[in-house]
Amino acid sequence: MSYPTNTNQHLTIEDVDTIELAQKYGTPLYVYDVSHIRQTIRAFKQVFEQEKIPFVISYAGKAFATKAIYQVVAQEGIHADVVSGGELYTALAAGFPAAHLSFNGNNKSYDELTFAVKEGVGTIIVDNFLELKLLSEIAEKNAIKQDILLRISPGISAHTHEFISTGQQDSKFGFDLISGQAKEAFDIAINDDHLNLRGLHAHIGSQIFDVTGFEQNAALLADTANAWGWQPEVINAGGGFGIKYTDEDKPLPESEFAQAIIRVLKAKAAEYDWKMPEIWIEPGRSIVGPAGKTLYTIGSRKDIPDIRHYLAVDGGMGDNIRPALYQANYTAVLANQPNAQTEEVVRVAGKYCESGDVLVWQQALPATKPEDILAVNATGAYGYAMASNYNRNPRPAVVFVENGQHQLVVERETFEHLVSLDRDYTLGE
Numbered sequence: 008m009s010y011p012t013n014t015n016q017h018l019t020i021e022d023v024d025t026i027e028l029a030q031k032y033g034t035p036l037y038v039y040d041v042s043h044i045r046q047t048i049r050a051f052k053q054v055f056e057q058e059k060i061p062f063v064i065s066y067a068g069k070a071f072a073t074k075a076i077y078q079v080v081a082q083e084g085i086h087a088d089v090v091s092g093g094e095l096y097t098a099l100a101a102g103f104p105a106a107h108l109s110f111n112g113n114n115k116s117y118d119e120l121t122f123a124v125k126e127g128v129g130t131i132i133v134d135n136f137l138e139l140k141l142l143s144e145i146a147e148k149n150a151i152k153q154d155i156l157l158r159i160s161p162g163i164s165a166h167t168h169e170f171i172s173t174g175q176q177d178s179k180f181g182f183d184l185i186s187g188q189a190k191e192a193f194d195i196a197i198n199d200d201h202l203n204l205r206g207l208h209a210h211i212g213s214q215i216f217d218v219t220g221f222e223q224n225a226a227l228l229a230d231t232a233n234a235w236g237w238q239p240e241v242i243n244a245g246g247g248f249g250i251k252y253t254d255e256d257k258p259l260p261e262s263e264f265a266q267a268i269i270r271v272l273k274a275k276a277a278e279y280d281w282k283m284p285e286i287w288i289e290p291g292r293s294i295v296g297p298a299g300k301t302l303y304t305i306g307s308r309k310d311i312p313d314i315r316h317y318l319a320v321d322g323g324m325g326d327n328i329r330p331a332l333y334q335a336n337y338t339a340v341l342a343n344q345p346n347a348q349t350e351e352v353v354r355v356a357g358k359y360c361e362s363g364d365v366l367v368w369q370q371a372l373p374a375t376k377p378e379d380i381l382a383v384n385a386t387g388a389y390g391y392a393m394a395s396n397y398n399r400n401p402r403p404a405v406v407f408v409e410n411g412q413h414q415l416v417v418e419r420e421t422f423e424h425l426v427s428l429d430r431d432y433t434l435g436e
């Protein structure tokens with residue numbers, strides 16, 4: 008594949024020189040192409056608009072939650088889904104309209120639910136019986152009727168890594184459909200004076216390439232509501248649309264996932280003689296994943312004759328834990344000269360004290376030298392979001408690029424940040 012370059016033969020992102028970004032902001036550095044994010048959101052929207060059906064696209068902020076991304080998402084006029092008090096706080100701090108937020112999660116605390124209700128979060132996606140009870144009490148206390156959806160665990164297994172598959176019956180998320188718990192929750196919710204049950208939600212997993220699971224899921228939600236003698240206003244089919252990390256990944260265009268869900272629900276609405284319900288989707292990875300790259304500085308190497316070349320960079324599992332956690336595959340490119348002839352196959356390792364601290368398992372690269380810049384592709388989702396301070400490494404900065412310009416949107420942590428919450432121990436003095 009051929010990468011975009013400038014006259015210096017440097018890798019560019021939206022005409023911005025990645026080597027200059029590395030020099031200006033340091034490495035490791037997360038870089039997002041904002042136009043790419045906007046294009047993906049618009050492609051999703053276009054499908055629904057062309058079909059002329061009511062819809063809500065809710066960006067799943069767990070993939071990447073910072074003030075700046077919530078601002079871009081708000082500019083594009085779509086909603087967002089949060090899964091913790093911290094994500095909710097971030098979205099509100101960004102100026103995101105509370106009414107356009109939904110709140111997912113399998114163990115929202117009393118305080119988190121109160122925070123959401125008081126701030127006017129549009130929809131709470133209720134996951135379990137305790138939450139139903141707490142939320143009803145909180146809504147009553149605040150004299151409101153809270154809009155909710157019920158999250159169902161549909162018993163659908165998505166073909167993806169076990170850790171990111173959520174729809175199977177043996178899952179911690181949602182009301183179990185098969186054993187009748189979902190119907191029990193429905194009966195409670197529909198009769199609750201403080202809750203306004205608008206519809207059903209089910210999310211089957213993440214990084215899924217096939218439309219079948221989404222079709223089955225949408226059909227199941229509609230059939231379930233119908234079997235309960237109920238016409239829902241909303242069917243939320245979740246997120247999970249797969250993206251391309253390597254050439255082995257063959258994702259469908261985002262439009263096809265949306266079209267498949269629309270097709271099924273249109274047919275179900277006709278079959279059951281319903282007013283067309285609002286279709287909600289919650290994409291996270293597909294909106295931000297392909298738009299992000301991480302820049303690293305190349306450091307040491309270890310060549311084990313006839314076995315492997317390890318090339319170490321100045322980041323690792325603290326800024327991208329996905330290879331270590333899910334055996335996830337990525338591709339990388341030499342940003343100094345992305346289209347140069349490749350000369351060797353290396354394993355790109357991080358700087359953390361773990362053997363599993365790998366960023367790219369296998370990558371063909373041109374000859375490299377210390378201080379060269381390596382760009383790892385498609386790191387926009389669940390990279391920064393899952394970053395840690397393991398080995399007391401400060402977390403990297405984040406830069407947004409658009410129309411040939413760049414802006415720092417998250418500062419790099421410093422050593423001072425690392426100790427800023429530490430307190431001296433004095434009891435033993």
Ligand SMILES: Cc1ncc(COP(=O)(O)O)c(C=O)c1O
Pocket residue numbers: 067070111173210212213214245246247248289290291292293388
């Ligand atoms: C309820 C829910 N919605 C949306 C998502 C977003 O998934 P993805 O980032 O794969 O689109 C997830 C994560 O898997 C989720 O659990």
Ligand SMILES: N[C@@H](CCCC[NH3+])C(=O)O
Pocket residue numbers: 170171173213214329333388389
């Ligand atoms: N963190 C996962 C996806 C989220 C799954 C949680 N619903 C990943 O990096 O692929």
